[in-house]
Amino acid sequence: MNDNAGAASDPGRPPSVPPPVSSTCASTPRNQYETAFYAGTGEVLTPESVEELSDLVREAHAHSKPVIPEGAGSHAYLGVPPRDEALLISTRRLDTVLRYEPDDFTIGVQAGLPLVRLGEVLKKNRQEVPVDFSSRTSGTVGGWVAAGFPGPRAGNHGGLRNYMIGARGLRGGRRPADFKTGGMVVKNVAGYDVGKFLIGSLGTAGPILEVNFKLRALPDRRSLRLAAFRHEREAWSFAAHLRGARFRPVVLLVFGGKAAAELQDRLPPLASPHHWVAWGFEGNASVVDWQNAQVDHVLDERAPLDFLDLPLDGVPSVMDSLCEFSEPDPDRSPPVDLGIARLGALPTETEQLERALYSLPESERASFATLADALTGLITLRWVAAGEGLTDAVPRLQALASSQRSSAVILYLPPADRRDWPYSLVRDATWPLAEKIRRVFDPEDLFCPGRKLPIGGS
Amino acid sequence: MLFPHRKRADSPNSVDVTGQPSPYLELMESIPPERLVTDPGELCVYECDGFPLHKERPGAVILCESREDVIQIVRWCHEKGIPFVPRGAGTGLSGGATPVPGGVVIDLNRMRRIVRVDVENGYAIVEPGVVNLRITDAAAPAGFHYAPDPSSQKACTIGGNVAENAGGPHCLKYGMTTDHILGLEVVLPDGEVIRLGGPRAEGAGYDLVGLFVGTEGTFGVVTEVTVKLLPSPQSVRTYLAIFDSMSLACRTVSAITREGVEPAALEVLDQLTIRAVEASVYAAGYPQNAAAVLLVEIDGLEAGLDEPEATIRRICEENRVVEFRVAKDEADRQRLWRGRKGAFGALGRINTDLYVLDGVVPRTRLEETLEVFYAIADRHRLTLSNVFHAGDGNLHPNISYDGRDADERSRVLLAGREILTACVRAGGSISGEHGIGVEKMEFMPLLFTADDLALQKDLRAAVDGRGLANPGKIFPDCRSCVEVGGEHRAVPL
Numbered sequence: 001m002n003d004n005a006g007a008a009s010d011p012g013r014p015p016s017v018p019p020p021v022s023s024t025c026a027s028t029p030r031n032q033y034e035t036a037f038y039a040g041t042g043e044v045l046t047p048e049s050v051e052e053l054s055d056l057v058r059e060a061h062a063h064s065k066p067v068i069p070e071g072a073g074s075h076a077y078l079g080v081p082p083r084d085e086a087l088l089i090s091t092r093r094l095d096t097v098l099r100y101e102p103d104d105f106t107i108g109v110q111a112g113l114p115l116v117r118l119g120e121v122l123k124k125n126r127q128e129v130p131v132d133f134s135s136r137t138s139g140t141v142g143g144w145v146a147a148g149f150p151g152p153r154a155g156n157h158g159g160l161r162n163y164m165i166g167a168r169g170l171r172g173g174r175r176p177a178d179f180k181t182g183g184m185v186v187k188n189v190a191g192y193d194v195g196k197f198l199i200g201s202l203g204t205a206g207p208i209l210e211v212n213f214k215l216r217a218l219p220d221r222r223s224l225r226l227a228a229f230r231h232e233r234e235a236w237s238f239a240a241h242l243r244g245a246r247f248r249p250v251v252l253l254v255f256g257g258k259a260a261a262e263l264q265d266r267l268p269p270l271a272s273p274h275h276w277v278a279w280g281f282e283g284n285a286s287v288v289d290w291q292n293a294q295v296d297h298v299l300d301e302r303a304p305l306d307f308l309d310l311p312l313d314g315v316p317s318v319m320d321s322l323c324e325f326s327e328p329d330p331d332r333s334p335p336v337d338l339g340i341a342r343l344g345a346l347p348t349e350t351e352q353l354e355r356a357l358y359s360l361p362e363s364e365r366a367s368f369a370t371l372a373d374a375l376t377g378l379i380t381l382r383w384v385a386a387g388e389g390l391t392d393a394v395p396r397l398q399a400l401a402s403s404q405r406s407s408a409v410i411l412y413l414p415p416a417d418r419r420d421w422p423y424s425l426v427r428d429a430t431w432p433l434a435e436k437i438r439r440v441f442d443p444e445d446l447f448c449p450g451r452k453l454p455i456g457g458s
Numbered sequence: 459m460l461f462p463h464r465k466r467a468d469s470p471n472s473v474d475v476t477g478q479p480s481p482y483l484e485l486m487e488s489i490p491p492e493r494l495v496t497d498p499g500e501l502c503v504y505e506c507d508g509f510p511l512h513k514e515r516p517g518a519v520i521l522c523e524s525r526e527d528v529i530q531i532v533r534w535c536h537e538k539g540i541p542f543v544p545r546g547a548g549t550g551l552s553g554g555a556t557p558v559p560g561g562v563v564i565d566l567n568r569m570r571r572i573v574r575v576d577v578e579n580g581y582a583i584v585e586p587g588v589v590n591l592r593i594t595d596a597a598a599p600a601g602f603h604y605a606p607d608p609s610s611q612k613a614c615t616i617g618g619n620v621a622e623n624a625g626g627p628h629c630l631k632y633g634m635t636t637d638h639i640l641g642l643e644v645v646l647p648d649g650e651v652i653r654l655g656g657p658r659a660e661g662a663g664y665d666l667v668g669l670f671v672g673t674e675g676t677f678g679v680v681t682e683v684t685v686k687l688l689p690s691p692q693s694v695r696t697y698l699a700i701f702d703s704m705s706l707a708c709r710t711v712s713a714i715t716r717e718g719v720e721p722a723a724l725e726v727l728d729q730l731t732i733r734a735v736e737a738s739v740y741a742a743g744y745p746q747n748a749a750a751v752l753l754v755e756i757d758g759l760e761a762g763l764d765e766p767e768a769t770i771r772r773i774c775e776e777n778r779v780v781e782f783r784v785a786k787d788e789a790d791r792q793r794l795w796r797g798r799k800g801a802f803g804a805l806g807r808i809n810t811d812l813y814v815l816d817g818v819v820p821r822t823r824l825e826e827t828l829e830v831f832y833a834i835a836d837r838h839r840l841t842l843s844n845v846f847h848a849g850d851g852n853l854h855p856n857i858s859y860d861g862r863d864a865d866e867r868s869r870v871l872l873a874g875r876e877i878l879t880a881c882v883r884a885g886g887s888i889s890g891e892h893g894i895g896v897e898k899m900e901f902m903p904l905l906f907t908a909d910d911l912a913l914q915k916d917l918r919a920a921v922d923g924r925g926l927a928n929p930g931k932i933f934p935d936c937r938s939c940v941e942v943g944g945e946h947r948a949v950p951l
Contacts, residue, residue, distance in 0.1 A: 103716045104820045177909040185818040187850040187890040189623045192914045196668025217718025287762025344659030346579045377659040409662040424662030434664045440916045
């Protein structure tokens with residue numbers, strides 16, 4: 001018999017009030033990013049069951065306290081940080097592989113499963129979700145979905161929206177309720193595709209509890225090559241050729257500014273101050289070899305300054321670096337002099353957008369490093385500056401994105417500056433509708449209010 | 459004033475069934491007669507789509523020619539509180555375009571402009587009434603195509619494809635409609651126009667395009683669609699594997715999946731279907747004594763195709779394939795596909811009516827599920843054929859019946875329910891590509907709990923507070939909930 005039951009049976013004692021779930025739930029200290037960006041929160045609560053997590057959300061709602069759902073907290077810097085004290089709830093202990101059908105190429109996992117473990121489990125059967133993440137990440141599956149990052153192979157394989165076939169989430173309100181969408185079959189149109197709304201939601205549509213993926217076989221062969229050109233135009237011309245030809249590059253990136261230097265730890269030859277293009281093929285050996293041979297002919301004509309054919313075992317490490325380009329170093333304190341943004345254009349407009357970036361004042365562009373995905377039109381920009389110089393670039397990026405009709409999001413700014421800028425630098429007429437829909441998941445506006453869209457959606 | 463134009467003469471439909479003045483009198487004042495259908499005889503055409511088991515008579519059909527037409531009609535409906543149903547070619551198989559009795563049907567077939575084709579950036583912008591295949595026709599000269607290819611692609615429209623999140627044989631490799639829609643222009647149920655997504659790389663907002671695709675017209679009327687165009691494959695190889703047992707055909711499919719081979723399409727036809735096809739104008743040279751044929755297609759760069767071909771051939775041989783034919787040229791390939799794509803039409807030869815079901819199971823459970831289907835048909839004394847997208851576990855059990863026979867009709871409905879229940883029990887779903895419509899509303903609780911459905915209904919209410927956009931679809935009404943409530947069970951995600 002528990003204490004409460006004892007109290008209830010003793011009419012002489014006042015009924016005891018059960019302690020708040022947040023005080024009994026296991027917890028863990030915040031990491032340095034959580035500490036910096038979630039200033040008003042306590043420790044990270046780590047419920048061990050969906051029921052406990054629901055109780056925490058219910059408690060938060062009862063006290064009108066914002067909730068920050070998260071996985072491992074590896075991307076705490078994403079979006080606008082909470083203004084008020086919030087309950088920081090991690091799904092990291094919900095980390096089970098629930099259903100894995102290798103023969104059917106599907107898997108269902110709890111959201112707290114570390115991404116690295118997901119990769120390991122799938123690799124045993126030579127399978128993958130072909131959306132890249134760094135093998136050095138501490139992130140979880142749920143965080144991956146909530147962040148919705150496109151990987152370097154997005155131009156060919158698409159993003160998580162193309163592989164997530166089911167999900168379970170927790171809806172807020174006075175009576176938090178878990179809901180499911182989709183299932184474990186690769187083709188399914190029963191009901192609304194609610195899961196799509198969770199991808200890239202940054203936790204604002206509530207905690208993600210489970211995710212199902214359809215899988216692909218790992219390719220037999222992968223190649224990743226780089227060539228350096230004297231002039232930027234030559235690099236872009238080469239990339240345009242690869243994009244327009246009958247090849248099927250799975251990676252096609254143009255390095256701009258100091259990008260090569262940023263990656264020199266992994267690729268020492270790239271320290272040379274030239275314009276590099278990276279491209280990759282995958283598939284069976286015949287098709288990869290054939291494509292590489294075709295590109296060799298093109299390279300013969302274009303005479304690059306330098307050429308690097310990565311050994312097979314060197315590819316994963318470089319892919320890690322390419323993934324990490326859009327993130328601050330997780331092993332160091334949150335940098336106070338770094339900005340990271342991502343802009344999106346049409347593939348044929350990417351070169352023009354990049355050129356526009358490098359036409360910003362010398363004082364700002366001097367530190368620019370860009371990775372432009374010539375297949376998707378996404379440009380990831382890193383820049384470094386001290387003090388106000390760092391954020392001086394933001395309104396210029398905003399103006400540039402508006403004039404170029406591109407999207408622009410801030411992926412990272414130091415904690416002291418982050419709240420001054422919205423996640424998206426470009427206003428969008430769909431925001432009020434999106435906010436109306438989001439409020440279905442979060443009627444009382446307690447899940448990371450304002451993190452992704454301005455509060456109220458306008 | 460709607461549609462500036464000439465006036466219309468009196469219509470036989472100027473009063474409604476209760477003898478009250480029809481609300482459409484106002485429309486008659488303002489819409490050109492050739493674009494407003496109110497004649498009861500003409501309205502019959504719109505009573506159902508490709509799901510004839512449920513028919514309703516609309517009050518009026520408006521043949522829209524532009525976004526402005528749609529906006530004005532939707533605003534008028536919103537103002538008057540009149541429900542509306544968007545409709546494309548009416549080829550849907552779940553009753554998604556079944557009219558609301560007395561409501562408006564917004565016909566989009568005349569909105570068939572291909573606004574832009576930009577192959578360099580891999581997209582096209584089209585109006586909703588553009589026929590699926592016309593998009594590929596427009597992009598093909600530049601070496602591109604639009605990948606989703608429902609069997610009805612010569613007739614079905616892209617607006618309907620978006621509404622139902624349509625599939626097709628090549629979705630096995632290339633994904634469903636939702637994977638190929640980059641942007642939408644939608645007239646919301648209150649008449650507001652909104653643009654979602656677009657051809658440029660990711661925006662910063664939520665994936666509203668992904669959420670809107672497959673909402674079956676309940677989130678408004680799509681007036682423009684931005685679709686993804688893909689480079690056409692350099693090479694395509696098509697095979698016909700002939701089996702003397704359906705089980706062996708299914709095992710072959712499972713083995714191909716297990717090996718990680720990624721065919722562009724993997725289709726199975728059973729014997730009854732083969733015979734119907736071969737007796738029809740779609741005859742493809744399938745052997746009529748075969749228990750099943752497996753149509754396999756691989757595509758990509760020529761240099762990469764020998765290996766998957768060898769693997770597929772080996773797996774077929776391991777599963778005692780009777781014959782493994784290779785399409786020797788494009789004409790041969792087209793002929794093999796003609797049989798598959800015309801199969802549903804050919805099945806019309808068997809009886810007066812055809813109920814095309816649509817369920818999904820994990821690909822490893824095809825064999826056992828089909829056995830259950832055949833047993834169900836036997837028990838209900840019904841004629842069952844199967845033609846399906848085996849590679850993604852998407853089954854199409856087809857029941858041929860005489861709709862004039864009330865008893866047979868009721869047995870068809872019972873069997874349909876049992877078949878879909880069997881799909882769910884096998885870990886699958888009640889629809890792979892046809893949508894829920896009116897056909898499967900009552901089966902939704904087989905898959906979803908009350909909380910799951912409440913969320914979806916609330917999403918609908920957030921977009922369509924008055925419930926005027928295609929009401930009576932997807933969600934079981936309260937009565938249905940009660941009826942099927944006893945069957946609620948925890949279905950694993």
